[in-house]
Amino acid sequence: MVLIDELILQGVQMTGVLLLPPLLLGVTRKIKARLLRRRGASVFQPYRDLLRLLHKRPVMAENASWLFRAAPYLIFAFTWSAAVLVPTFATGLVLGRSADLVAIIALLAAARFVLALAGMDVGTSFGGIGSSREMMIAALAEPAMMMVVFTLALIAGSTQLFAIAAYMASSAVGLRVSLGLSFLALMIVALAENGRIPVDNPATHLELTMVHEAMVLEYSGRYLALIELASAMKLLLYVSLIGCIFLPWTLVPAAGGWGACILSFLFYIGKLTAAGAVLALFETSIAKMRVFRVPDFLNVALMMGLLATLLLFVSKGF
Amino acid sequence: MTEHDKGAHISTIVSADVWEATCKEIGDGRWNLLALWGDTGLVRMALWDTRENEITLIGLACPEGTFPSVARHHPPALRLERAIKDLFGLVPLDTPDTRPWLDHGRWGVCEPLGQNRPAVAKTPYVFLPAEGESLHKIPVGPVHAGIIEPGHFRFTASGETVVRLEERLGYVHRGIEQLMAGADLPHAAKLAGRVSGDSTVAYQLAFARAAENALGHAAPPRAHWLRALMAEMERIANHLGDIGAICNDASFPLMQAHCGILRERVLRAAGNCFGHRLMRDLIVPGGVTADISAKATDILRRLLDVLQKDLPPLVRLYDNTPSLLERTVGTGILKPKLARQYAAGGYIGRASGRNFDARRMIHYPPYGALNFEVQMRLDGDVNARVWIRILEVKQSIALIRQILDGMPEGNIFAPPPLAGTPREGYALVEGFRGDVFVWLGLDAEGRVRRCHLRDPSWFQWPLLEAAIEGNIVADFPLCNKSFNCSYAGHDL
Numbered sequence: 001m002v003l004i005d006e007l008i009l010q011g012v013q014m015t016g017v018l019l020l021p022p023l024l025l026g027v028t029r030k031i032k033a034r035l036l037r038r039r040g041a042s043v044f045q046p047y048r049d050l051l052r053l054l055h056k057r058p059v060m061a062e063n064a065s066w067l068f069r070a071a072p073y074l075i076f077a078f079t080w081s082a083a084v085l086v087p088t089f090a091t092g093l094v095l096g097r098s099a100d101l102v103a104i105i106a107l108l109a110a111a112r113f114v115l116a117l118a119g120m121d122v123g124t125s126f127g128g129i130g131s132s133r134e135m136m137i138a139a140l141a142e143p144a145m146m147m148v149v150f151t152l153a154l155i156a157g158s159t160q161l162f163a164i165a166a167y168m169a170s171s172a173v174g175l176r177v178s179l180g181l182s183f184l185a186l187m188i189v190a191l192a193e194n195g196r197i198p199v200d201n202p203a204t205h206l207e208l209t210m211v212h213e214a215m216v217l218e219y220s221g222r223y224l225a226l227i228e229l230a231s232a233m234k235l236l237l238y239v240s241l242i243g244c245i246f247l248p249w250t251l252v253p254a255a256g257g258w259g260a261c262i263l264s265f266l267f268y269i270g271k272l273t274a275a276g277a278v279l280a281l282f283e284t285s286i287a288k289m290r291v292f293r294v295p296d297f298l299n300v301a302l303m304m305g306l307l308a309t310l311l312l313f314v315s316k317g318f
Numbered sequence: 319m320t321e322h323d324k325g326a327h328i329s330t331i332v333s334a335d336v337w338e339a340t341c342k343e344i345g346d347g348r349w350n351l352l353a354l355w356g357d358t359g360l361v362r363m364a365l366w367d368t369r370e371n372e373i374t375l376i377g378l379a380c381p382e383g384t385f386p387s388v389a390r391h392h393p394p395a396l397r398l399e400r401a402i403k404d405l406f407g408l409v410p411l412d413t414p415d416t417r418p419w420l421d422h423g424r425w426g427v428c429e430p431l432g433q434n435r436p437a438v439a440k441t442p443y444v445f446l447p448a449e450g451e452s453l454h455k456i457p458v459g460p461v462h463a464g465i466i467e468p469g470h471f472r473f474t475a476s477g478e479t480v481v482r483l484e485e486r487l488g489y490v491h492r493g494i495e496q497l498m499a500g501a502d503l504p505h506a507a508k509l510a511g512r513v514s515g516d517s518t519v520a521y522q523l524a525f526a527r528a529a530e531n532a533l534g535h536a537a538p539p540r541a542h543w544l545r546a547l548m549a550e551m552e553r554i555a556n557h558l559g560d561i562g563a564i565c566n567d568a569s570f571p572l573m574q575a576h577c578g579i580l581r582e583r584v585l586r587a588a589g590n591c592f593g594h595r596l597m598r599d600l601i602v603p604g605g606v607t608a609d610i611s612a613k614a615t616d617i618l619r620r621l622l623d624v625l626q627k628d629l630p631p632l633v634r635l636y637d638n639t640p641s642l643l644e645r646t647v648g649t650g651i652l653k654p655k656l657a658r659q660y661a662a663g664g665y666i667g668r669a670s671g672r673n674f675d676a677r678r679m680i681h682y683p684p685y686g687a688l689n690f691e692v693q694m695r696l697d698g699d700v701n702a703r704v705w706i707r708i709l710e711v712k713q714s715i716a717l718i719r720q721i722l723d724g725m726p727e728g729n730i731f732a733p734p735p736l737a738g739t740p741r742e743g744y745a746l747v748e749g750f751r752g753d754v755f756v757w758l759g760l761d762a763e764g765r766v767r768r769c770h771l772r773d774p775s776w777f778q779w780p781l782l783e784a785a786i787e788g789n790i791v792a793d794f795p796l797c798n799k800s801f802n803c804s805y806a807g808h809d810l
């Protein structure tokens with residue numbers, strides 16, 4: 001009986017991270033539109049967009065290789081697996097044992113690798129530009145992310161996300177400088193990884209300034225739908241990640257009963273909405289950076305992560 | 319000689335020697351080249367005398383179908399000469415660039431305004447070479463990801479840095495010069511208003527003034543003031559749109575949203591006062607077709623109050639957003655020397671130290687009676703071009719107030735006299751983008767024999783190529799938007 005409950009909860013988690021990302025995107029866009037004094041599309045518009053794309057026949061470039069066709073499925077699979085591992089509303093799920101932070105980062109890196117290859121596959125100049133910019137950003141964001149992981153691992157004594165979340169929810173954590181630094185570092189990494197302003201503009205129509213959009217410029221139909229869903233899922237993943245590490249108090253153990261789980265799920269929706277609002281507000285109040293400023297921005301994240309790790313070596317109390 | 323007779327003798331037909339000598343003097347900076355265009359068996363040139371502040375028109379007969387190249391001494395003439403070759407078949411001798419410009423080999427005919435021969439197979443267009451290790455080419459357009467006008471941009475980049483940009487234009491060529499030939503004045507005035515949609519008032523004003531110049535006719539005073547009112551409304555609307563769009567290209571849509579609201583208010587006020595949001599087809603040779611009522615004056619005064627209240631917070635928002643200034647300051651610098659050489663008009667020239675404004679330099683009515691300063695900066699970057707626009711919006715608000723206060727009563731239209739003899743006329747007026755030049759030749763029946771409309775973009779597009787050099791590829795859209803050259807006005 002317990003096993004069945006656990007499987008059901010795991011199923012909820014898996015479908016949740018699959019179905020909620022477009023809503024997060026829709027909420028962010030809606031709030032952004034309201035901030036610009038526009039009415040904005042319905043928060044469900046991203047679902048309609050995905051459905052529309054799924055109904056369309058994909059148009060392929062003549063010289064597209066098998067890689068171009070396979071890439072969307074791989075990207076989607078990698079991202080979904082990663083997203084499933086991050087606790088959203090409950091800890092201690094069946095797959096929780098494999099929820100290692102390093103594994104999650106590796107899965108995302110694999111998705112990005114495939115996407116960058118696909119961007120270059122057709123040989124258009126925009127794809128190449130997008131891939132090269134994406135790899136530049138990734139090469140700087142990943143070390144910063146690793147520093148954050150080291151800090152958390154040093155504090156919680158594990159790289160297992162459920163363990164970290166449980167530790168962060170306990171009173172043993174206290175107020176730590178290193179946690180503050182890694183929180184800021186993780187925010188910067190999240191902005192860069194998801195191609196949000198000030199690193200990339202997801203709403204732009206200017207080919208020459210694109211990063212993520214430039215790589216997927218040649219995709220259409222269901223392939224594009226998969227990639228769009230994967231990138232929305234990645235945004236959700238980062239929101240869940242920040243939520244479960246820095247705001248873990250609403251998480252409940254899977255064995256805690258149905259009532260608690262439903263309440264926790266509602267809290268999770270609340271977290272998503274709040275994240276969407278904060279993101280929209282931030283994006284409205286800042287312009288995009290020059291491409292060559294992005295390394296400076298990400299180096300700040302790296303430095304903060306590094307500082308957080310080093311402080312922990314100075315004293316466990318930081 | 320009465321005013322009416324002047325129209326017959328406006329340009330001087332010169333010998334090849336004088337033409338050559340003039341070309342050299344243009345290269346030395348004695349004259350600014352305002353326009354260079356073809357006519358049947360002739361090439362014509364409009365010059366701005368930088369010492370006397372006057373316009374001079376000269377022509378050169380080309381019985382052999384050739385003329386001495388101007389571009390050899392003065393590079394800004396290059397594209398104009400290539401266009402003359404494409405449209406009229408008149409060949410510039412010793413020109414540095416023999417490639418076609420407007421003619422992409424898709425018209426079905428050759429030299430449509432000259433021999434009008436059936437098209438011959440075109441050789442492929444060769445872009446200028448850029449060689450070196452690690453250089454790569456990025457072709458952009460003519461079809462873009464957004465809904466904008468078509469133009470092809472060929473970047474040669476070293477990593478992210480632009481080594482060379484070459485433009486290819488002509489995709490929106492509609493053959494307006496040919497449509498003009500044989501049209502009567504009212505129809506030709508309509509055509510002029512359709513050259514470039516955002517400058518429809520400026521074009522119709524320039525055309526009307528050129529026709530009046532040819533016929534030695536003066537529009538009633540009230541018509542002049544109404545024309546200026548429309549021109550300033552158009553300037554405000556376009557500048558507001560541009561300021562927002564530039565910020566949007568730096569991914570700061572907040573400015574665009576607020577500028578868009580203000581622009582919409584201006585257009586609605588124009589719609590309420592004149593019956594057309596863009597004020598098209600209101601200016602005709604002889605005057606204007608719509609007067610404004612006392613109610614319309616109130617609408618305009620209220621609009622000015624709203625603008626004066628809402629603009630300063632926007633300017634503060636622009637100036638207090640460091641992330642935005644980080645993008646605009648120091649990006650796409652146009653050197654004053656180049657702006658002078660190309661006689662760049664509008665905010666592009668004025669942001670790079672070229673103190674030229676047709677309203678001030680030519681004093682066409684009613685600007686002689688109005689009080690305003692030409693705005694100028696020396697830094698020449700995207701930020702400077704934004705600031706010139708901001709200052710000009712404020713200037714236009716003040717001008718409209720003066721116009722509303724000082725508008726004389728009286729007729730708004732005086733029918734132009736019949737031509738009687740073949741005539742020619744020209745006009746230079748200040749559109750929002752820069753000085754629009756119109757030359758037209760009328761036949762004895764008063765029909766347009768030939769009309770040339772020169773958009774300010776002819777001398778601004780080449781400068782964009784210069785301004786982007788050494789910048790990064792990702793900053794091109796920002797530079798391009800700050801120039802905001804016209805495709806339609808250029809391709810004609």
